[in-house]
Amino acid sequence: QQQVKQSPQSLIVQKGGISIINCAYENTAFDYFPWYQQFPGKGPALLIAIRPDVSEKKEGRFTISFNKSAKQFSLHIMDSQPGDSATYFCAASPGRYNQGGKLIFGQGTELSVKP
């Protein structure tokens, strides 16, 4: 119930294409869904996040789509660039830290954007 399942494990996209990464969860108490981006040799960094009261959030070329009934959310990277090549993690959390609300991360997707 605490798991977040992420797919695919790896993804190769041509420059200018759309990258799509999917995540699914079981715990209906999850109420915060961020995506983190990690470059080699660095720690993950927050990219974009969504709450379940909206179905989509867009920031530049990055969009989160959220389907509450299916308990799924996805990251879309439009006009993918070689600089987007990184590992992407979805995550979810059921509320505040003092209520057990720690972030649960997916397994990660290694994205490679070919020039």
Add this chain to the structure above:
Amino acid sequence: DAGVIQSPRHEVTEMGQEVTLRCKPISGHDYLFWYRQTMMRGLELLIYFNNNVPIDDSGMPEDRFSAKMPNASFSTLKIQPSEPRDSAVYFCASSWGQGRPDSPLHFGNGTRLTVT
């Protein structure tokens, strides 16, 4: 701000040795987290602190692992004795925001631990 600072960046040690990883969180942040990253298990939360007090250590794999936060600007993760299966990248992260998970986690660049 220099961000979250971890040391050392790389640690190679022999099985049975004690290993100590260090972390300096961002000044003013009231939460500190220790994560472990492996290919098989991804990012796992080991333990987190609020205002220097351990809140949840349910992710600590065994009694060989211990973590302390003696003050707001320093934390350690110790493995004693170390085993080859402890080889991983260990990340420290901090955040501020009254305990709300939607406050971003700020990660350090990690310590790559290799136990031979």
